[in-house]
Amino acid sequence: MFLKCPxxxxxxxxxxxxxxxxxxxxxxxxxxxxxxKKECDWQGLLNSRSTAVGQELLLILGVTMVVVALVYGMSFLLVSGGSRS
Structure with a gap:
């Protein structure tokens, strides 16, 4: 899990x-x-792999929470019949 020179x-x-x-x-x-590698001598900015993985997990968690909220809201509307009685 080491980063490599581009x-x-x-x-x-x-x-x-x-x-x-x-x-x-x-x-x-x-x-x-x-x-x-001394012959290459490249230097620059890269994303850390652990950070990139963490960002992907946060994105997945965020999307999952939105989907769950939408499903919960839709099921609530279906059960209540959409009326405000």
């Missing part, structure tokens, strides 16, 4: 971000990485 496919290591990147990191889940 240029050469070698493993990357996480390195400190600049102040501007840290401020932007409040709104995004990106981190600065550096390629371990």
């Amino acid at each position: 240029e050469c496919g070698a493993p990357v290591r996480r390195v400190p971000r600049s102040l501007l990147e840290r401020i932007a990191g409040i709104f995004t889940s990106r981190y600065r990485y550096h390629c371990r």
Whole structure:
């Protein structure tokens, strides 16, 4: 479950971000990485895999909650007959 360099496919290591990147990191889940392969020397921002998985789970949970709320609301309307008596 290691992140790989987008240029050469070698493993990357996480390195400190600049102040501007840290401020932007409040709104995004990106981190600065550096390629371990000296010949490549790529450096840039990537999404952390654990963060990406967490975001996917939150999205799935949110959609599930909306669907459950809609089904519950529709079943309530069907049982009550849609009247406000």
